[in-house]
Amino acid sequence: xxxxxxxxxxxxxxxxxxxxxxxxxxxxxxxxxxxxxxxxxxxxxxxxxxxxxxxxxxxxxxxxxxxxxxxxxxxxxxxxxxxxxxxxxxxxxxxxxxxxxxxxxxxxxxxxxxxxxxxxxxxxxxxxxxxxxxxxxxxxxxxxxxxxxxxxxxxxxxxxxxxxxxxxxxxxxxxxxxxxxxxxxxxxxxxxxxxxxxxxxxxxxxxxxxxxxxxxxxxxxxxxxxxxxxxxxxxxxxxxxxxxxxxxxxxxxxxxxxxxxxxxxxxxxxxxxxxxxxxxxxxx
Amino acid sequence: xxxxxxxxxxxxxxxxxxxxxxxxxxxxxxxxxxxxxxxxxxxxxxxxxxxxxxxxxxxxxxxxxxxxxxxxxxxxxxxxxxxxxxxxxxxxxxxxxxxxxxxxxxxxxxxxxxxxxxxxxxxxxxxxxxxxxxxxxxxxxxxxxxxxxxxxxxxxxxxxxxxxxxxxxxxxxxxxxxxxxxxxxxxxxxxxxxxxxxxxxxxxxxxxxxxxxxxxxxxxxxxxxxxxxxxxxxxxxxxxxxxxxxxxxxxxxxxx
Numbered sequence: 109x110x111x112x113x114x115x116x117x118x119x120x121x122x123x124x125x126x127x128x129x130x131x132x133x134x135x136x137x138x139x140x141x142x143x144x145x146x147x148x149x150x151x152x153x154x155x156x157x158x159x160x161x162x163x164x165x166x167x168x169x170x171x172x173x174x175x176x177x178x179x180x181x182x183x184x185x186x187x188x189x190x191x192x193x194x195x196x197x198x199x200x201x202x203x204x205x206x207x208x209x210x211x212x213x214x215x216x217x218x219x220x221x222x223x224x225x226x227x228x229x230x231x232x233x234x235x236x237x238x239x240x241x242x243x244x245x246x247x248x249x250x251x252x253x254x255x256x257x258x259x260x261x262x263x264x265x266x267x268x269x270x271x272x273x274x275x276x277x278x279x280x281x282x283x284x285x286x287x288x289x290x291x292x293x294x295x296x297x298x299x300x301x302x303x304x305x306x307x308x309x310x311x312x313x314x315x316x317x318x319x320x321x322x323x324x325x326x327x328x329x330x331x332x333x334x335x336x337x338x339x340x341x342x343x344x345x346x347x348x349x350x351x352x353x354x355x356x357x358x359x360x361x362x363x364x365x366x367x368x369x370x371x372x373x374x375x376x377x378x379x380x381x382x383x384x385x386x387x388x389x390x391x392x
Numbered sequence: 393x394x395x396x397x398x399x400x401x402x403x404x405x406x407x408x409x410x411x412x413x414x415x416x417x418x419x420x421x422x423x424x425x426x427x428x429x430x431x432x433x434x435x436x437x438x439x440x441x442x443x444x445x446x447x448x449x450x451x452x453x454x455x456x457x458x459x460x461x462x463x464x465x466x467x468x469x470x471x472x473x474x475x476x477x478x479x480x481x482x483x484x485x486x487x488x489x490x491x492x493x494x495x496x497x498x499x500x501x502x503x504x505x506x507x508x509x510x511x512x513x514x515x516x517x518x519x520x521x522x523x524x525x526x527x528x529x530x531x532x533x534x535x536x537x538x539x540x541x542x543x544x545x546x547x548x549x550x551x552x553x554x555x556x557x558x559x560x561x562x563x564x565x566x567x568x569x570x571x572x573x574x575x576x577x578x579x580x581x582x583x584x585x586x587x588x589x590x591x592x593x594x595x596x597x598x599x600x601x602x603x604x605x606x607x608x609x610x611x612x613x614x615x616x617x618x619x620x621x622x623x624x625x626x627x628x629x630x631x632x633x634x635x636x637x638x639x640x641x642x643x644x645x646x647x648x
Contacts (some may be wrong), residue, residue: 144481
């Protein structure tokens with residue numbers, strides 16, 4: 109599983125660079141999006157190099173398009189390898205989603221049908237990625253807004269099977285669980301009961317927007333505000349079962365001042381600290 | 393397995409839908425939900441995130457045309473020229489050319505060249521970290537200037553224009569109030585300083601001729617002569633001192 113400390117971390121934003129460097133707040137780790145550090149040099153690398161000296165690092169890819177049917181972009185895999193070799197992060201993760209088709213990169217994490225066929229494709233892509241990067245990766249559950257009539261496998265089973273076949277770990281985004289389950293009118297607790305928690309190497313917590321529509325609420329995974337209360341409750345329930353896990357506060361849009369982000373991380377850390385042993389394993 | 397309404401490649405139909413086409417038939421929602429409204433979240437995510445990326449890369453263009461116009465124009469650009477790589481900082485390389493041919497923006501004929509400045513600044517931001525020539529190493533080049541080709545840092549980019557693009561760029565920074573800008577041709581120099589600032593400087597015609605010759609790989613002496621043909625009073629030291637002060641002269645190589 110990931111080598112990140114089982115503590116709270118935050119997504120690094122360049123506007124927080126000086127604040128982090130000057131005050132060195134206590135954080136389990138920082139997380140960055142891989143693609144922002146794929147230039148040759150300049151400020152992004154200068155900042156990451158300085159921060160890496162003080163913090164554990166999680167590199168989170170958003171552009172590999174693991175959930176698409178097209179072969180993976182081997183140039184992109186090579187660029188990821190270069191980045192991981194340079195910064196030696198404690199974890200690399202990507203998404204159960206796709207973002208590229210043909211020549212077009214769409215800059216969003218797009219959904220896929222869950223079938224035996226797509227399962228095999230995703231497993232092949234995860235195998236290829238772990239092979240190319242020379243390390244285990246974590247795969248994140250998506251937030252979704254639509255379904256596919258061709259899907260035959262529940263998402264939790266799909267993810268469990270990927271982990272089983274490829275040996276990858278999973279990144280459990282609790283906000284994504286809440287968003288998807290609300291949108292599809294299924295129970296988030298039931299989803300988490302089915303989720304293979306023993307494969308989870310990291311947790312993500314982010315904020316979402318909600319809109320009331322005639323067919324039920326539409327929740328949008330915006331990463332633009334505080335983590336919602338029901339998501340904190342679900343997180344607490346997960347951690348009570350698993351014990352402490354590396355937990356990221358994600359806030360990518362309308363980024364607040366650093367203290368606001370640190371307060372969210374503190375709240376996550378308090379829950380981690382309060383559950384030193386998970387119920388799942390305490391009996392073993 | 394059930395026959396599918398959705399092609400085996402779910403990404404093909406969805407990509408068409410995201411870039412302006414209809415929603416693929418195999419995409420569903422729960423009973424009572426509005427399929428179009430929910431699928432639109434993806435369409436909005438794609439359009440909004442890419443429009444934001446474009447506005448971040450081309451803030452002066454956004455200020456020149458206004459946010460509403462920029463957003464509408466970005467939609468056309470995204471549909472015609474979506475990014476070709478997850479490295480979004482490489483996207484927008486065709487935006488200046490697109491602007492030149494975009495009829496609704498024809499009243500701003502200088503916009504395309506201003507966009508070239510903005511794209512060049514992004515290139516400079518991400519360009520490699522290289523060690524520059526020391527004072528002594530640079531001084532030694534004078535002894536063989538007839539054969540020495542200067543290799544400049546990849547952040548150094550020159551943009552020639554028939555319009556006052558440096559004045560327009562500088563006059564449209566966030567802290568600047570709108571003011572009239574006199575018409576004149578200008579050549580912009582974009583580079584990255586050792587402290588990671590990315591200034592936009594104006595070059596004289598002689599400096600532009602000299603820098604153009606250096607960038608074309610001509611020996612230093614020939615580059616100096618190119619400048620003097622434009623302006624016999626031109627001192628070549630000014631440009632060299634400028635490039636050297638920003639640590640952008642990387643090496644000198646013998647012209648073969």
